[in-house]
Amino acid sequence: xxxxxxxxxxxxxxxxxxxxxxxxxxxxxxxxxxxxxxxxxxxxxxxxxxxxxxxxxxxxxxxxxxxxxxxxxxxxxxxxxxxxxxxxxxxxxxxxxxxxxxxxxxxxxxxxxxxxxxxxxxxxxxxxxxxxxxxxxxxxxxxxxxxxxxxxxxxxxxxxxxxxxxxxxxxxxxxxxxxxxxxxxxxxxxxxxxxxxxxxxxxxxxxxxxxxxxxxxxxxxxxxxxxxxxxxxxxxxxxxxxxxxxxxxxxxxxxxxxxxxxxxxxxxxxxxxxxxxxxxxxxxxxxxxxxxxxxxxxxxxxxxxxxxxxxxxxxxxxxxxxxxxxxxxxxxxxxxxxxxxxxxxxxxxxxxxxxxxxxxxxxxxxxxxxxxxxxxxxxxxxxxxxxxxxxxxxxxxxxxxxxxxxxxxxxxxxxxxxxxxxxxxxxxxxxxxxxxxxxxxxxxxxxxxxxxxxxxxxxxxxxxxxxxxxxxxxxxxxxxxxxxxxxxxxxxxxxxxxxxxxxxxxxxxxxxxxxxxxxxxxxxxxxxxxxxxxxxxxxxxxxxxxxxxxxxxxxxxxxxxxxxxxxxxxxxxxxxxxxxxxxxxxxxx
Amino acid sequence: xxxxxxxxxxxxxxxxxxxxxxxxxxxxxxxxxxxxxxxxxxxxxxxxxxxxxxxxxxxxxxxxxxxxxxxxxxxxxxxxxxxxxxxxxxxxxxxxxxxxxxxxxxxxxxxxxxxxxxxxxxxxxxxxxxxxxxxxxxxxxxxxxxxxxxxxxxxxxxxxxxxxxxxxxxxxxxxxxxxxxxxxxxxxxxxxxxxxxxxxxxxxxxxxxxxxxxxxxxxxxxxxxxxxxxxxxxxxxxxxxxxxxxx
Numbered sequence: 001x002x003x004x005x006x007x008x009x010x011x012x013x014x015x016x017x018x019x020x021x022x023x024x025x026x027x028x029x030x031x032x033x034x035x036x037x038x039x040x041x042x043x044x045x046x047x048x049x050x051x052x053x054x055x056x057x058x059x060x061x062x063x064x065x066x067x068x069x070x071x072x073x074x075x076x077x078x079x080x081x082x083x084x085x086x087x088x089x090x091x092x093x094x095x096x097x098x099x100x101x102x103x104x105x106x107x108x109x110x111x112x113x114x115x116x117x118x119x120x121x122x123x124x125x126x127x128x129x130x131x132x133x134x135x136x137x138x139x140x141x142x143x144x145x146x147x148x149x150x151x152x153x154x155x156x157x158x159x160x161x162x163x164x165x166x167x168x169x170x171x172x173x174x175x176x177x178x179x180x181x182x183x184x185x186x187x188x189x190x191x192x193x194x195x196x197x198x199x200x201x202x203x204x205x206x207x208x209x210x211x212x213x214x215x216x217x218x219x220x221x222x223x224x225x226x227x228x229x230x231x232x233x234x235x236x237x238x239x240x241x242x243x244x245x246x247x248x249x250x251x252x253x254x255x256x257x258x259x260x261x262x263x264x265x266x267x268x269x270x271x272x273x274x275x276x277x278x279x280x281x282x283x284x285x286x287x288x289x290x291x292x293x294x295x296x297x298x299x300x301x302x303x304x305x306x307x308x309x310x311x312x313x314x315x316x317x318x319x320x321x322x323x324x325x326x327x328x329x330x331x332x333x334x335x336x337x338x339x340x341x342x343x344x345x346x347x348x349x350x351x352x353x354x355x356x357x358x359x360x361x362x363x364x365x366x367x368x369x370x371x372x373x374x375x376x377x378x379x380x381x382x383x384x385x386x387x388x389x390x391x392x393x394x395x396x397x398x399x400x401x402x403x404x405x406x407x408x409x410x411x412x413x414x415x416x417x418x419x420x421x422x423x424x425x426x427x428x429x430x431x432x433x434x435x436x437x438x439x440x441x442x443x444x445x446x447x448x449x450x451x452x453x454x455x456x457x458x459x460x461x462x463x464x465x466x467x468x469x470x471x472x473x474x475x476x477x478x479x480x481x482x483x484x485x486x487x488x489x490x491x492x493x494x495x496x497x498x499x500x501x502x503x504x505x506x507x508x509x510x511x512x513x514x515x516x517x518x519x520x521x522x523x524x525x526x527x528x529x530x531x532x533x534x535x536x537x538x539x540x541x542x543x544x545x546x547x548x549x550x551x552x553x554x555x556x557x558x559x560x561x562x563x564x565x566x567x568x569x570x571x572x573x574x575x576x577x578x579x580x581x582x583x584x585x586x587x588x589x
Numbered sequence: 590x591x592x593x594x595x596x597x598x599x600x601x602x603x604x605x606x607x608x609x610x611x612x613x614x615x616x617x618x619x620x621x622x623x624x625x626x627x628x629x630x631x632x633x634x635x636x637x638x639x640x641x642x643x644x645x646x647x648x649x650x651x652x653x654x655x656x657x658x659x660x661x662x663x664x665x666x667x668x669x670x671x672x673x674x675x676x677x678x679x680x681x682x683x684x685x686x687x688x689x690x691x692x693x694x695x696x697x698x699x700x701x702x703x704x705x706x707x708x709x710x711x712x713x714x715x716x717x718x719x720x721x722x723x724x725x726x727x728x729x730x731x732x733x734x735x736x737x738x739x740x741x742x743x744x745x746x747x748x749x750x751x752x753x754x755x756x757x758x759x760x761x762x763x764x765x766x767x768x769x770x771x772x773x774x775x776x777x778x779x780x781x782x783x784x785x786x787x788x789x790x791x792x793x794x795x796x797x798x799x800x801x802x803x804x805x806x807x808x809x810x811x812x813x814x815x816x817x818x819x820x821x822x823x824x825x826x827x828x829x830x831x832x833x834x835x836x
Contacts, residue, residue, distance in 0.1 A: 034633055070836040082814050084807030091803070092795035096788070106835065122835050157824060173824040181819065227820035262675070264618065264666055385641035546629070553636040560648065561632065561655075 001357060002055055005349030006109065007066040007128070007341050008041045009102050011199045014342035015045035016370070016421075017053055018349040021362040025049040026370035026421040028342045030547040034554070037200055038547075041108060042345075048372060057113040064352040066344035067125035069105045071152040073098050075179055083243040090245045121356065123348050125151025129311035129339070130171050132347025134161040135354055136364045137334035139307040143299045144171065147292065148312035148340070149184035149199075156183060156231075158299045161309065163361040169354035180242045181233045183288060184313050186224050189239055189248040190284040194277055195261035198248065199313075206319055207455045209285035210504040211269050212278030219256050220287040230298050232291050269454060288314075289323045296328035306331040311347070315339035316423065318486040318508045325475050325485065332475040335484035337368030338422030346370075346421070367516050368426055368482060371419030371550065376572035378552040383574050391573045395519065398571055403526045405575075406434055406536065410565035411448060413541055415555045416519055417570070419548070424483045425540035426510060427460065427520040429548050429555075431564065433537040434499065435459050440537065441499040447563040450544040458483060459500035460510040460538040462524050469493045469535060470509050480511030493533075500537050510538060604726040610672060613733060617665030621658045628654035634697040634705060643702070643754055650709075650747055657740050664736045703759040707770035710751040717744035 005016040008029075016026035027049065029035075029042035050057060076094050080087040101108070109120050123131075129146040140163055147156040159173035187205065188198045196204045214220075223238040238256065240247040254260065261267065261277050268274040296308060308330040315321065315335045325333045336343055353359045376392070383390035393401065402412055412432045420426050431448065433440050445453050461469060463477055471488040472480070479485035486508045489501045500507050514521040528534025541555065542548045543562055549555045552569045559567040559574070567574040607613055631651035638644040669675045697705060720741035727734035755763045827834070 034629070068835050074836070078810055078814075081803065081807040081810035084803060084811070085800075088796065088799055091799045092792045095795050096791055154824070159824070175821040176824050177820070178822050229820040231820035233819040264669060386645070545625070551636075557632050557636045557648070561652075 001061040001353060001359060002053075002059055003349045003352050004046065004049065004060050004063040004113075005066065005128075005345040005347070005352070006042060006046065006063060007343075007345040007348070009039055009105075010341055011037045011039045012340055012342040012423075013039050013042040013045065014338070014345040014421075015042045015049050016346035016349050017049040017055070018346075018353055019053060019055075021353050021359050023346060023349075023364060023370055025052045026338075026346050027372065027419070027550075028338075028421070028547075031371060031419060031550040034547060036545060036547050041112070043112060045345075046113070052372075057115055060113070060115060060119065062119050062121055062352050062357075063109050063113060063115055064121040064123060064348045064356075065105050065109065066123065066128040066341070066348040068122045068152055069103050072125075073103050075150075075153050079180065079242050087243045090243055093245050121352055123351050123356075124154070124173075125344065126154045126157040126176065126312070127171065127173065127351055128344035128347040130157065130159060130161065130173060130309070130347070131351035131355070132336050132343040133309035133311035133315070133334060133339065134171060135163065135169060135350040135361075136336050136346070136366075137307070137309050138363065138366055139309070139332065139334060140164055141305055142307035142309045142334065143303045143305045143330070144173070144309050144311075145292075145296055145299060146310070146312040147183050147314035149188060150179045150182055153178045155179055155181060155185070156295070156312075156314075158295065160303050160305065163354070165363055166360045168358065169361045171351070171355060177231050180236060180239070181231075183224075183232070183291065185239070185241055185248070186234055187284060187288055187314070187317075189241065189253070190281065192248045193253065193257065193260045194281060195263035195265075195267075202313070203316065204452065204455060205281045206285060206317055207502070208267065208278050209281040209319070210456075210502050210506070211454060212275065212280070212282030214283040214286035215279050216257065216283035217286050220283045223253070223256070224287050224291065226291070226294075230294070232295075266452065267454060285317075285319060288317070289320045292320050293323050293327045296324045296330070300329040307334065308332070309334045311336065311339045311343065313340045315484070318484055319506075321479060322473070322476075322485040322487055325479055326473045330475070333479050333485075335479065335482060336422070337420060337424065337426065337482040339484075340423065343422065366481075368420045368422055368424075369418040369428055370421040373418045374415045374428075374552050374555075374569045376552065376570040379556060379567070379569040379572045379574060382553065382556050383572075388574060392571055393573055395522070395571070398568065398573060399519075399523050399526050401573060402432075402523060402566065402568060403530050405566050406432060406527060407530050409434060409437070409440070411440075411444065411563065412566040412568060413549075413555055413559050413564045414520070415541065415549070415552060415567075415569045416517070419550050422482070423540075424510075425538065425548055426482060427512065427517040427538065429541040429550070430460075430520075431537075431539045431541050432460075432523075433539075434531075435497050435535050435537040436499060436531075436533070438498040443563070444499075444537070444539065448543070449539065449562070454503075456502040456508070457500050457537050457539050458508045458510060459497065459535045460512055460520070460524065461535045462521055462528075463511050463513045465528070465534050466509070466511045469497065469533070470507065472511075477511050480509050481513065481516070483508055483510040485509075496533060497535065500535070600722065600726050603722055607723060607726055607733075608729075610668060611675070613730070614665050614668040614672065614675065617661045617668065617733065617736075621661035621665060624654045624658035624661060628652075628658065630697055631709075634700075637698055638702070640702065640758065643706075643758065646750055646754060650750070653743050653747065657743065660736045660740065664733055668733065703755060703762060703766040704770060704773075706751050706755040706758070707763075707766040708773070710748055710755060710767065711770050711774060713744050713748040713751060717741055717748055720744060 003018040007014050013029040017024050027045045029045045030038040032044035080091050106120050110117050126146045130144045134144050144159045144161050154176040156177040157173045161171045163169035191201050191205050192198050223235045225233050227233050238253040240250045257280055380390045414430045414432050416428045419429055486506045488505055489507050494501045524534045540548045549558050565576045628651045631647050635644050635647040720737050724734055724738040
């Protein structure tokens with residue numbers, strides 16, 4: 001069967017294509033439209049998926065959307081009615097938004113793909129998250145936990161799944177917490193309060209939290225309370241998202257935590273005000289962890305299963321994930337490479353195949369590389385047109401040269417094969433650098449990524465060496481496969497891993513198995529031979545505000561714009577040093 | 590090509606607009622965002638451009654826009670810091686006029702080279718005019734004036750190179766491309782106005798609808814919500830869904 005999964009219209013739209021039960025293509029719309037977190041109907045992504053598999057839309061057996069639009073409308077309308085008359089300002093906006101476009105998904109898909117409406121399906125938002133987490137994970141029986149801002153009504157679900165190769169797959173969601181009580185929206189309110197963009201800046205809150213102490217935790221527990229049945233509820237007096245267009249928190253929230261951060265001013269952690277914001281971030285993070293660890297612990301006891309699959313935007317919180325792994329009693333924790341809404345495109349397609357159509361289960365390849373591939377000829381062409389020498393090297397030559405350059409302090413733009421599906425650069429669209437130099441971290445933040453100084457960078461380490469440098473709990477290796485967990489750097493290595501060790505001694509490490517990215521693995525091994533530590537700093541190949549690069553043209557452009565010294569696209573290599581010496585760069589306009 | 594000067598007749602209006610330091614800071618920060626957005630469009634145009642010479646120029650132009658964004662942002666923030674109450678730090682709103690919109694959501698991949706260049710030329714021309722006019726009324730704020738004057742000068746340069754490239758790449762059809770771009774800008778302006786009007790009308794009707802018709806349903810919804818418990822809910826089962834209903 002050929003099944004197209006689609007997610008769109010909230011944030012981070014994506015498309016994924018399944019052929020005979022296996023993914024063949026998946027890409028976020030932003031990677032093709034070049035609009036960060038592009039929520040638009042993912043026409044480019046759909047076209048690319050179909051072209052890549054050489055499939056005409058008419059050949060599709062099904063297209064499935066990642067949520068139920070009418071049920072979502074029901075929630076929006078009911079929320080507005082309940083907030084009457086305070087919802088009068090948000091009502092026209094919400095109605096235009098829903099009735100204008102989001103309610104007519106079947107028609108939109110039909111219009112774009114010319115697919116009969118009988119072949120267009122929908123699934124629950126959290127079922128799509130659950131399917132993305134469970135059906136891609138190498139486990140046969142697992143508990144499932146999904147948590148995000150909101151889907152239709154559910155904001156958090158728990159359940160269980162089972163599957164066997166060649167047999168049937170089952171996903172059973174046992175219970176859910178419903179809107180407006182939401183861990184994702186709770187965290188987003190703090191994201192907005194701390195002056196970051198909601199749905200984009202949540203990971204900055206997590207990074208900032210490491211600089212603070214949770215001295216506001218008692219206040220945060222007043223707004224995120226526990227219910228007698230072990231779930232949680234938000235005290236809605238402190239929030240506005242259910243009745244306001246432009247605000248997520250209320251006046252009471254400000255009475256509790258003080259004035260919000262001015263988004264135009266940088267956070268200065270040396271000032272009492274800056275420290276206050278770090279403390280608030282730490283408090284929100286601590287309370288989020290308490291709740292989600294408790295929910296996961298209960299699920300562990302209830303199901304008796306040793307594996308947990310997590311999905312939803314909250315599963316991007318690597319600190320919370322690591323806490324769950326350490327405290328909740330599960331032996332392994334699986335978080336897919338795209339646990340957020342983009343991943344729902346793949347989840348919905350897998351759900352349709354395995355559950356709706358009852359197709360036998362097939363293990364999905366355990367890697368995130370489902371996007372467009374690099375074409376090194378493109379780099380050679382661009383370089384030759386700009387008069388730059390572009391070397392085409394053998395595998396070992398390339399690795400030797402890159403290792404030498406990084407050891408000399410160069411920053412490398414590394415593009416290889418198919419692009420990652422999900423928000424993390426996992427070795428195919430990465431910026432790589434020396435992990436030992438704190439100056440390197442500052443240089444990357446200031447000159448290349450143009451981002452806040454408090455944000456940490458991640459390391460990548462071969463799996464066989466990970467335990468030597470990082471304090472990994474049992475199951476930590478698996479969680480680190482897609483960079484989904486934050487673990488302590490062993491104290492004896494922190495000095496030599498300064499660029500990737502966060503202020504609290506932790507790192508969001510990617511633990512690389514050789515079979516997932518053999519060339520990067522070879523590079524790390526060679527770097528270890530040269531420098532003594534087989535670890536590189538690995539950050540996404542993009543500049544602030546841009547999506548991660550997809551094509552070689554975007555890689556080349558980013559290489560020219562940022563202070564990247566070396567650009568690698570498969571076996572093609574370009575150096576900035578030579579570029580500076582040999583080519584007059586851009587002419588003045 | 591004629592040198593760009595400020596609009597004499599509109600100077601009093603601009604003087605009034607720029608006199609208020611709050612608005613001045615807000616506008617500079619808005620310009621920073623527009624320039625940064627324009628830079629992204631131009632980098633994208635450079636990435637998709639096959640002609641190497643034009644690619645380099647678009648790239649240089651994009652870098653200028655990045656520099657402008659930095660200049661506007663730095664000056665806007667400096668001005669903002671002098672204000673006792675700088676105002677809400679939420680969205681900056683729109684309220685931009687023609688020369689201030691940059692490339693106005695240009696979809697570079699969909700443009701031919703000639704239409705792209707014509708569009709850039711006209712956008713830069715409008716920006717150069719607007720900034721020249723603003724510079725002329727900012728004698729009371731020399732720091733802001735210096736930034737605006739510098740940007741206006743650069744925009745003139747962009748206007749000239751885009752025209753020169755248009756003449757080089759489409760010698761026989763440059764004028765036609767420019768006229769087509771003018772009509773498109775006019776059409777976009779009309780669409781923007783029409784959308785604003787439609788939005789306002791819809792807003793008024795929906796607000797009326799809300800207050801006149803929604804009340805009784807709201808009472809029922811509120812009543813129903815009082816019976817709802819907090820905490821866990823059993824997930825809805827859809828045995829007859831058949832897979833994939835919208836509800």
